[in-house]
Amino acid sequence: MTMIDLDIRKRLGDFALDVSFSIPGHGVTALFGRSGAGKTSVIAAIAGLLRPDEGHIRVAGRTLFDARVGADVPIHRRRVGYVFQDGRLFPHLSVRDNLLYGYRRSPLRNRRITMEEVVALLGVAPLLERRPRDLSGGEKQRVAIGRALLAQPEVLLMDEPFASLDAPRKREILPYLERLRDELRLPIVYVSHAIEEVVRLANQVVVLDAGRVAATGTPEQLGERLDLRPLLGEFESGAIIDAQVTAFDSQFELSTLAFEGGVLRVPGRAGDLGALVRVRVRARDVSLALEKPAAISVQNIFAGAVEEVFEDSGAYAELKLRVSGTRFLSRVTRESVSRLGLVLGAQVYLLVKSVSLDHETVSTVPGRANGGLRHGD
Amino acid sequence: MLTEFELQALWLSLKVALRSVAFALPFAVVAAYILARKRFPGKVLFDGVIHLPLALPPVLVGYLLLLTFGIRGPLGGWLYDAFGLRLAFTSVGASIATAVMSFPLMVRAIRLSIEAIDLGLERAAATLGASPLDRLITITLPLMLPGVLSGCVVAFAASLGEFGAVITFVSNIPGETQTLPLAIYAAVQNPDGDAAAARLAALSLVLALSGLIISEVIARRARRMLGGAADE
DSSP: OEEEEEEEEEEETTEEEEEEEEEESSSEEEEEOOTTSSHHHHHHHHHTSSOOSEEEEEETTEEEEETTTTEEOOGGGSOEEEEOTTOOOOTTSOHHHHHHHHHHHSOGGGOOSOHHHHHHHHTOGGGTTSOGGGSOHHHHHHHHHHHHHHTOOSEEEEEOTTTTSOHHHHHHHHHHHHHHHHHSOOOEEEEESOHHHHHHHOSEEEEEETTEEEEEEOHHHHHTOGGGTTTOTTOOOEEEEEEEEEEEETTTTEEEEEETTEEEEEESOOSSTTOEEEEEEEGGGEEEESSOOOSOSOOEEEEEEEEEEEEOSSSEEEEEEEETTEEEEEEEEHHHHHHHTOOTTOEEEEEEOGGGOOTTTEEEOTTOOOSSOOOOO | OOOHHHHHHHHHHHHHHHHHHHHHHHHHHHHHHHHHHOOOTTHHHHHHHHHHHHHSOHHHHHHHHHHHHSTTSHHHHHHHHHHOOOOTTSHHHHHHHHHHHHHHHHHHHHHHHHHTSOHHHHHHHHHTTOOHHHHIIIIIHHHTHHHHHHHHHHHHHHHHHOOHHHHHHHOOOTTTTOOHHHHHHHHHHSTTOHHHHHHHHHHHHHHHHHHHHHHHHHHHHHHHHTTOSTTO
């Protein structure tokens, strides 16, 4: 079933929003794009905080807005959870009363997510009696997420929930979001301009540019599209590889991951044996050689072929390479491309340093629900 | 310590001021909400009318009240005929006069606190399933409480001190309309009244100071309760 079916147009001063996409089923959809691309406007329209000039919005088969028939469900009846960029906890209520604000207003028959589940999932038990002003930024965001969940929404919208957080806080919350994604089968639409988050969390991505949809697809599909490179200014390009943990070397603390075309060795314990993981190999971490180097520290060396060369106006070029059934991206200087004669079909060796694959780039695979909470079957 | 006459003036002042705040508060909340949140043609005029008592001479306000609510005035006559209620020359009338005079001060304080509320909080409440009325009661009203409290305190203090409008509308009747400032005025008019005036003035001073201290304590507590920056 189509979870979200959206087709809207809206003029905001000089800015014209013209966005249309549909999202199938559960999982995380990332709205990705530069600031000012219209990401927040899209989820604001889904929530009813922004009224489109034309078009329609349907969530889980329910029409929330349709300009042709004059349908416009009021915000408080949309059942759309919204996690704001700045949290927006109610300052005059305790954390407990903040969490229960939406829950108390939800009809009994809709109550699937309980306080106990949310408290456990987000680890907010010690905070319940506190006031929002006594919370850290990361704690505030966790409470804001829990508050939205407890209102029993049919879809959860998140507007850059990490934008105001520093890197350690982000690392603190990302695992909670992964659990949300996997344990509550609740569709999530997530606004972000940080590719690391998108790749880690998203099942599908909608790329927005200047108020329009520039591309849609899985992170893997979009990561391979070199033509999107100029568009995604902040896009740190790289290949996304789904792999399985096959061994762990406890002496050297290295995990072995098998993927279609070879094995990758990465530092630390990437997961339990047999676990599926997603590895993001950044283009700048892939070096190229014409001959297989011997006596070298690099652990991961693969034979491959050049599939596409994309030279931008600066000093760099980006290459798409095929290693058996898997594609990698490599970012090298244009001078190297010329010197090594890297044209379409050229045979090369890919060198990937293990240390470039850390916990920032290795994560569990989205959408592998493993029991636990269920929502809206 | 205090003479019966002084106690009477003190008690009457407190009564008149408290009742005045109670009269003005509901109207002030509505007016402040409209001024802070609504846009409509003629808003400037509405704003002007509300602030008029600040700009008019108090004597004129008292005189207008007398014309309107006096026993022969259009509203006063009707009130007397229909309910036997007389405002001119009564302590209730004194409260009306002080309520009108302090109304703009109360509205200003409440309006500021409404304007300081982040509209995003009400939007967040809406996404959580709260209807507009629900949002008003559970989010907006509690968050404007500090402004309501400080508006009440300012209006109370202004009512204690109001002279011109009161003496014009309800005259200077000991035990009925003679509040502290009016009692001081009467004492000063009396050639032998210097000592009495001094005692009444001291009483006024103590009253005003304790009122201000109490209001500050309440305001601080309210801000802390609302998670504001009271101790930062």
